Each structure stands twice: as structure tokens, then as C-alpha cells.
Amino acid sequence: MTHVIPLDQLAPDATRPASDSSVSQATDPLTTHSPATIAALYAHIPFCFHKCHYCDFYSLVEPANSPHDRQKQFTHRLTSELHWRAAQTDLRPRTLFIGGGTPTLLRPPLWESLLDTLHQTRITQNVQEFTVEANPETVTPNLMTLLATAGVNRVSIGAQSFDPHLLHALERWHDPANVAHAVHTVRTAGISNINLDLIFAIPGQTLDTLHADLHAALALEPDHISFYNLTYEPNTPMTARLKNGAITPVPEHLEQQMYEYLLDELEAAGYEHYEVSNWAKPSRRCKHNLSYWTNDNWLGVGPAAASHVNGHRWKNAPHLGRYLASQDQPPTADHEHLPTARSVGEQLMLRLRLIDGVPHTWLDDHLPHDDPRHGAITRFTSAELLERTDTHLRLTRRGLFVADALIQELL
Amino acid sequence: MNIRNFCIVAHIDHGKSTLADRMLQLTGAISDREMRAQLLDGMDLERERGITIKASAVSVTYKRPLAQAGEKKKGGATEEYLFNLIDTPGHVDFHYEVSRALAACEGALLVVDATQGVQAQTVANAYLAVETGLELIPVINKVDLPSARPEDVAMEIEQVLGLPAEDCIYCSAKTGKGIEELLEAICDRLPGPSGDPTVKTQAMIFDSKYDDYRGVVVYFRLFNGMLAVGNKVRMMGTGRTYVATELGKFTPKMTPTKQPFSAGEVGYLVASIKTLDDVNIGDTITLDLDPADEPLPGYQQPQQMVFCDFYPAGDTQFDELRDAIDRLHLNDASFTYAPQSSDALGFGFRCGFLGMLHMEIVQERIEREGRTQVIQTAPTVTYEVAMTGGRTMQITNPADLPDVSNIVEVREPIVSVEIITQTESIGDLMKLCESRRGIYKKQQYLSDNRQILEYELPLAEIIYDFYDKLKSITRGYGTMDYTFKGFRADNLVKMDILVNGQKVDALSVIVHRAKAEHRGRTLLVRLKKEIDRHLFEIPLQAAIGGKIIARETIKSVGKNVTAKCYGGDVSRKRKLLEKQKEGKKRMKRVGTVDIPQEAFMAVLSVEE
Numbered sequence A: 001m002t003h004v005i006p007l008d009q010l011a012p013d014a015t016r017p018a019s020d021s022s023v024s025q026a027t028d029p030l031t032t033h034s035p036a037t038i039a040a041l042y043a044h045i046p047f048c049f050h051k052c053h054y055c056d057f058y059s060l061v062e063p064a065n066s067p068h069d070r071q072k073q074f075t076h077r078l079t080s081e082l083h084w085r086a087a088q089t090d091l092r093p094r095t096l097f098i099g100g101g102t103p104t105l106l107r108p109p110l111w112e113s114l115l116d117t118l119h120q121t122r123i124t125q126n127v128q129e130f131t132v133e134a135n136p137e138t139v140t141p142n143l144m145t146l147l148a149t150a151g152v153n154r155v156s157i158g159a160q161s162f163d164p165h166l167l168h169a170l171e172r173w174h175d176p177a178n179v180a181h182a183v184h185t186v187r188t189a190g191i192s193n194i195n196l197d198l199i200f201a202i203p204g205q206t207l208d209t210l211h212a213d214l215h216a217a218l219a220l221e222p223d224h225i226s227f228y229n230l231t232y233e234p235n236t237p238m239t240a241r242l243k244n245g246a247i248t249p250v251p252e253h254l255e256q257q258m259y260e261y262l263l264d265e266l267e268a269a270g271y272e273h274y275e276v277s278n279w280a281k282p283s284r285r286c287k288h289n290l291s292y293w294t295n296d297n298w299l300g301v302g303p304a305a306a307s308h309v310n311g312h313r314w315k316n317a318p319h320l321g322r323y324l325a326s327q328d329q330p331p332t333a334d335h336e337h338l339p340t341a342r343s344v345g346e347q348l349m350l351r352l353r354l355i356d357g358v359p360h361t362w363l364d365d366h367l368p369h370d371d372p373r374h375g376a377i378t379r380f381t382s383a384e385l386l387e388r389t390d391t392h393l394r395l396t397r398r399g400l401f402v403a404d405a406l407i408q409e410l411l
Numbered sequence B: 001m002n003i004r005n006f007c008i009v010a011h012i013d014h015g016k017s018t019l020a021d022r023m024l025q026l027t028g029a030i031s032d033r034e035m036r037a038q039l040l041d042g043m044d045l046e047r048e049r050g051i052t053i054k055a056s057a058v059s060v061t062y063k064r065p066l067a068q069a070g071e072k073k074k075g076g077a078t079e080e081y082l083f084n085l086i087d088t089p090g091h092v093d094f095h096y097e098v099s100r101a102l103a104a105c106e107g108a109l110l111v112v113d114a115t116q117g118v119q120a121q122t123v124a125n126a127y128l129a130v131e132t133g134l135e136l137i138p139v140i141n142k143v144d145l146p147s148a149r150p151e152d153v154a155m156e157i158e159q160v161l162g163l164p165a166e167d168c169i170y171c172s173a174k175t176g177k178g179i180e181e182l183l184e185a186i187c188d189r190l191p192g193p194s195g196d197p198t199v200k201t202q203a204m205i206f207d208s209k210y211d212d213y214r215g216v217v218v219y220f221r222l223f224n225g226m227l228a229v230g231n232k233v234r235m236m237g238t239g240r241t242y243v244a245t246e247l248g249k250f251t252p253k254m255t256p257t258k259q260p261f262s263a264g265e266v267g268y269l270v271a272s273i274k275t276l277d278d279v280n281i282g283d284t285i286t287l288d289l290d291p292a293d294e295p296l297p298g299y300q301q302p303q304q305m306v307f308c309d310f311y312p313a314g315d316t317q318f319d320e321l322r323d324a325i326d327r328l329h330l331n332d333a334s335f336t337y338a339p340q341s342s343d344a345l346g347f348g349f350r351c352g353f354l355g356m357l358h359m360e361i362v363q364e365r366i367e368r369e370g371r372t373q374v375i376q377t378a379p380t381v382t383y384e385v386a387m388t389g390g391r392t393m394q395i396t397n398p399a400d401l402p403d404v405s406n407i408v409e410v411r412e413p414i415v416s417v418e419i420i421t422q423t424e425s426i427g428d429l430m431k432l433c434e435s436r437r438g439i440y441k442k443q444q445y446l447s448d449n450r451q452i453l454e455y456e457l458p459l460a461e462i463i464y465d466f467y468d469k470l471k472s473i474t475r476g477y478g479t480m481d482y483t484f485k486g487f488r489a490d491n492l493v494k495m496d497i498l499v500n501g502q503k504v505d506a507l508s509v510i511v512h513r514a515k516a517e518h519r520g521r522t523l524l525v526r527l528k529k530e531i532d533r534h535l536f537e538i539p540l541q542a543a544i545g546g547k548i549i550a551r552e553t554i555k556s557v558g559k560n561v562t563a564k565c566y567g568g569d570v571s572r573k574r575k576l577l578e579k580q581k582e583g584k585k586r587m588k589r590v591g592t593v594d595i596p597q598e599a600f601m602a603v604l605s606v607e608e
């Protein structure tokens, strides 16, 4: 279903039921006052040269000799969406993140046009952190120089593993040797802030191979490491194989040991653990992703990109064809605006993922005295799954392992 | 007027309701346009499940062509017959519906599926009809099916029921073939009613239903005398009196009639009766001013065979559950209910049902029609407990079993089970019955390769999975019927279940001592499967009189945390967790453990 979500109407006190899919100018009491401030902007580039088997991101593999140059059409449409958004509101985020898909698959001239637009619209004006996601195979000196010149100051490289067997298990097509090469290329281009994405609990993985992966990654001295427990997302080939018994998942106790191992080793290597799956060198936490967990306003552009503005969540429809065919506001889906109590639950879900936890002040402001969640918090605190520091309520190390089971009770 | 009062009885699914459809259509009671399959199955659940749950009475007029010199012509002279027919349910749980219907009739159509032959409820219902003194017309239905073997089935009917094979009428309720012949047979072979309109009024109440506008609607069969609107009527059993405000017939709509009813007729009565509990099925209606000397011979009240508790679950409050049960009871007085409280589950109701299907249906209706969520405990039977000091008590809840020191013996209900099966399955079925403490009674040939096997079994051993086992042993061909015999003592003890050290009274079961260890172990293994892992370890124990006889442990959750949660994942992730939380609401929290509905039913698993 398509509906227009005028950004400048999404003021903080907008109370609109999630089911209300049409926002009418006439009936909406919030017109132009209190326009939203956007802290983060995400752009989704929906192309990959191959579909990895665990992946449930929205991305398409365009045949090499495709007669339709959808990359070009897409870039054109993306820039038009950016122009429309920038005209609609004061769009000067603190962070920019271009993800995918495989953004680095976009041809350099198309990149130039995208970067130009970001500058012309002055979207980049206040940007402190500008990240681009890269696949190790597609990191070229040429492109990296282009990005660096345009202000990109952080590159996130999808390494996943350095073990060919494990990469094969993921149906991830790249030569592990290229990761080091990519890191070098990025640095040479003058971009110093580098993240490596890694995956653990890959079928066939052992503590030994995990150790090898971790140390291969540490040898490259990244500023930031995202180390994800492999997730079997619905409707992926990996999950299908799991269901029909073709793959044996890593047993839970081993997953547990692996995570324990990472918690210890990464800290010993000087990385601060700041979110369930994220570690950073001091002052290198990802500002953009922090916006997600602290419930800032962010805007997504491109198909499948999600947005959150003043409690409203929606996403652009995950459909390139419909995206290309649209004008101004792309087709959207899943618009929701939660009532306060549920929104507090959602924020707890997000904030408790941060190792620092939830500030007591935030809880005082958001959790009424008679909220039943106080009871659950007390119960979890005495069970030593949650703990109170001077400033925050946070998960204990044991709580971290079972965060979902615990957060459920707080929703 | 020519009247024929008859009911249609058969084994489940042999085509009673479809046959009633054809009769409604052929007599013009229902136009082709209004027709839909199993029209008399009006309840949503009946339509969804494709079975009849409640008997329906309907009156139709058959214009019988007058046979002149052997020729029958359309448009020729006709003679009118009033048919009062009652479609009955086939499932064993609703036997009592059949016996009521029979009491209102002089005849019965015994329908037998031409592909399946005589089955357990065919035999049970046929005997019931004969005992009630009814004339039977055997009807072999579904002759249109390629696998129909009507002649063989006719032989079975002759062999087992003693009804001459040549008396069978072959028909197809689907295509309409043979229906006219059947209508003729009804006129010729079934007796008309024999009552006397000039003597004192006696009408038998054979059913009742609740109507939102009229209150209770009483279905009656007038045996003697007359009955008219405005009459002050007296229910002879309860002594209550009412003024008849409406009399009518089901055509099949409720159609009020002005003329008084006269002996032999069937109809309904409305008289400002508030609840179904105010009328007793089987009671006799007479006139208050000129009462009959004696009531008609009544018949047995339905007997509740299985019992379980319903407790509110999820967002449902106790009051809401009570309202839902009250309301359903207005429509179905054949289940009983009484307040019950459980240490583990709080306040709820102990309910009694005619059988497992009945229980399932009541639960579904309470949830659906009453918009509630319930937790149901495992069904049990009634036990008779002989106490020291000579007192005897009936308990329907294992948790109520007194301390062993006060018990002389515990008796359980025994049923006589009749199984009809292919000869090749007899050996395995006997093994099954023996393993359920059965006592062999007899075996009888039905035809060359089919037999009737009779066993006496404790009801508790058959209520849950016995029928499923029977079906799988006989590859779907076996059928069974059971009738209550009486109570018999055995070495029965109460086994308690402790979850996380806490006794969960709703999980207690009464078991045979010799089977207790095995039952305890399998039960805990099942429980372990049904109860999700928690944030802590949960010990499970089975105990008899404080002595632990089996134990298991549910390990705590090791790792349960989503690796990724970025912008686009937020809503999805939250919804997933909310859904899991919602799922827990259907569970019952005992202490700090969430126990799902399935766990309460786990106590039924007899084998692994």
C-alpha cells in the first residue's frame, strides 16, 4: 500500500494508530510546526553480484549482460528521492551510512552522481561520520579515492570469515586474501576508520577455527569489529538447508563458548564491547548505529530502507521496480506508531542491547511508578541477569547471553 | 391425518444428514435454491467439522401419489403424510441424543454406508431402537460409489441385526436414487402414532434449545390428548407450571401454528422458560387443570463420563470465563460445571462431559463464542472411593483423592467396548486391550472377514488415545462403541507431579500402581518436551505419597540473543518477541514456571 508520510508532520506527539495508513493533510493536526530533526541517514543500494545463502537483506543480482541498466535508473531515482526529502525538511544528519546490498558494486560514475547529490543538497554539511559498506572483492583504489575525496571517512568491510571452508558453507564468494588487500587499499586512500564484519557459529566451525578467524581479523587492526552469531533468517537457502537436515548447526553450548571466547579475547585485544555484537577501539563506536539503539530519528532512502521519525516507523517497499516507477515519496510499507507503553518496551529492547545499558534517568522519565515492568526488572536483578551501575541499568554478562528471553518480559 | 414419526440413525458419516437433505428437498420443504449440504447441521462447528452434534427435528409434508392400477403419475391424485423426522448425531459421545429422539418416534431409518458396512454405532443404535420398540427400515446408502457393495452389506445387516436382507432399501442420498422408494416404505412399513386425543394430555420432552428471543424452546412429542396455545402446562417431573405462548413445527424454520396439537404430533412449545436447566429432557408435559395420572416412562439423563478443569488463560478473567460457560450452558445442558480452585491454576471450573469429542467441542465453543482463552487440564473419569468408616465418595479430580490411610478401595468406571474390525487385526487389537487392563468377553463373526470383538475396559484406559490406536491398528477400518457397565475396584493410587519443587495439583493423576513408575517416567519426559527452557534450571519429579518415583531436569536457556538489530529490524524483532510473549500468556505461570496447555494434557500420554 502506498501512502505519503510527510516528514514535517511527524512531530513527537503525533498519536496515530499503526493501522492508519493514510495521512491526510486536512485531518492531521500537526502541520508544519516542530519539524523533525534527522540524526542519521541511511541509503540502501540493492545490488549484489551473488546472493549469499544466509542473507535476508533486500538485494538483487542483475545479470551481467542485462539490457536494462537498472543501476543507472536506480541511482537516478535515489538522487531524486534525496532531492525530494531535502526539499521537504532540513535534512542535515550527523551520520550517513550507505549500505546494501553491495554499495561498492555501483559503478564509479554513478557513485559520483550520488555523492554530488549529497553535497548539492547539503545533506553532508554536518556529517561527522560517513560510512560505506564494501565487499572485499570490489574495493578498488580508484573508488576508494573517490569516496575519500567526497568525505567518506569510514568503510565497513564484509569479511565474515577468513576460512575458505566456512565461507563456502555460507555460500559467500570472495577470496579471504582479498580482505587484507581491501583494508590496505582503504587506508591508502586516506580512510582510516575501518570496520570488519565477521560471523561466528558457522556450520562446521570449531573454537580453533574461530580463534584463527579472530586473529586474522585482529592482525589487520580494524578500528571496529562486528562479530555476529550466524542467524538462520526465514526464507533463506541456509534456513531451508537447516530444515531439511542438510546442515548441522553449531550446538548451543558451543555457540555459548564461542561468544564467551570472543568477549574475553576482544577485550584483551583492546576493543570495548559496546553492543551485543559490536566492539570498537576507544572513540571508534559507530555513531550511526548508535542512533538505532538510542531511538534517534533516522531516515532511510532507497528500496527496503527503514525510517524512524518521532515514534513513527515505516520502510520503503522492498521492490526495485515499484521504487523506480515512483516519484517523490516511494511506496512504503509497515507504517506503525506505537502507543507509549509499547514504545517504551521497544526502546528497552533496543537500549538494553548496549553494554552500558539504560540510564536510570531515562527509566525515571519513561517508566511510570506503577508499570508492571518494575517487577520484572527486580526479579531479573535478583537473578543477576540485570545489574545497576551508578548511572545505568544493564545486562550482566550472563544476562547478555539470554537477552531476548529477558527483554520479552519487558516489552 | 397420516403421521409418521421417525428418526434417522447410523454410524458416524454414513449419510444421515445428507439423507435428510434429500427428504426435505423431495417433499418440497426446502426449495432447490435454499438447499445446501447437511442443511440441518446449523451450528458453525457442525458445518466446519462436517458432523452432526445436536439432533434436529423437522416436519415435512409428503404428498404421496395414489397408486392407481400400478401406475404413478406426476400431478395425479395424492394423499398427504406428515413426516416428523429427527436427524441424529452418529458419534458415540452423543448417544443420549439418539435415545431421546427414539423415544419420540415409532420408527427409525437405520442408515448403513454401502462401502463401509455395519459399524460399531450401527449396531449400538440399532439395538437401542429395537429396545425402544421401534420399527426399523434398514437403508443402504451411498450406492452411487464405485466401491459400494450393497448386497454384502445387506447380508451383514441380516447376520448381525437380524433384519431380513431383502427388506433393505438401496439408495444414494447424494444422487437421490432410491429416495422415492424410501418415502413409500416410510408410509407403508412404519406404523402411525397410536395415541388417543380424547384422554388426558401427555407429551414427552425429547429435546430443548435456547433461543435469544423466545427463551427456552421445548421439543415435544404429544402421545395423548391435546395441547393448545394458552393452555397452562405442568412439567410432571419438576412440578413447574407455565403458560404455552407459542406452539409450532420445525419446517425446518420454527413455524408457529394456530390449531391445537393432537396426540401423535411432534412440535415445539414456548412458554417463557428462562433456562435449559428449568426443563428436564424426558419429563412429561400435562395440563395443569386436568393433569394425567402418570408421567410417560422417562429415560436416563445423560451421564457425564469425562471431567476436566477449565481455567482462565491469557487476558481472560475468571468472571469472563464464568459468563462464557453460563451462556454456553444455556445452549447445551449436557455438560456440568462447578467452581473449582487449584493451588497452581487459581479459580476455574470443574466440568463434566459426555465424552472426549463433547469436551473438545465445549472448550472450542467457550473460547470462540465466549471470546475467552482457557487452560484445560487433562480429562479424567469419576472414581468411587470407599472410605474407612463405610462412607463412599465420588471424585472427579485426582487432586481430591483422600489420604491413603483413609481409603479402603478405589473403584473406577468400567465400560463394555464393542469393536468391529477386519479379522486380520483381531490379534493386535486384543494385545492393545490386554495392555489396557481389558477383560475379554466375546468375539462374533459379522461376515467372512469381519468380526465384533467385545472387551471390558476401564474407561480411563480408553478416553484418550485408545481410539487413535485402534484406528492405526485397523488401518482406519475399525470402529468402536462403548457403554457404561459399573464401577470396579483396582489398585489405584494418586501420582503427584512437582515442577521446580512445587506440587502442581492440576497435573496429579490416578494410576494403576503397577504402571506408576513407567507412567511417571514417560510423563516427565513429555513434560520436559512441552515446557520451554527458562532462565533457570527446572527439576521435574513424580511422587506417590511423598516418595519420588521419577525425576527429570529442564536445563536453563544457554544462549538466546539476536545477533543483529538495526534500523529495519526493529519492528520485526519487536513483533517476534511480542508474539513469543503472547504465546506465554496462554500458559499458566506456576511459581516462576510457565506451563503450556499441552503440558496439562501430557499426563494422558500412556506410552512414550
Ligand SMILES: Nc1nc2c(ncn2[C@@H]2O[C@H](COP(=O)(O)OP(=O)(O)OP(=O)(O)O)[C@@H](O)[C@H]2O)c(=O)[nH]1
Pocket: B010, B011, B012, B013, B014, B015, B016, B017, B018, B019, B038, B050, B051, B052, B053, B088, B089, B090, B091, B141, B142, B143, B144, B145, B171, B172, B173, B174, B175
Ligand atoms: N457418494 C456419496 N456420498 C454421500 C452420500 N450420502 C452422504 N455422503 C457423504 O458422506 C459424508 C457424510 O455425510 P453426512 O450426511 O454428514 O453423514 P452423517 O451420518 O449425518 O454424519 P454424522 O452426523 O457426523 O454422524 C458427506 O461427505 C456426504 O457428502 C451418498 O449417497 N453418496
Ligand code: SF4
Pocket: A047, A048, A050, A051, A052, A055, A056, A057, A059, A100, A101, A102, A135, A158
Ligand atoms: S553481499 Fe551482503 S547483501 Fe549481498 S547477498 Fe551477500 S550478505 Fe547479502
Ligand SMILES: [Mg+2]
Pocket: B016, B017, B018, B041, B051, B052, B087, B088, B089, B090
Ligand atoms: Mg449428520
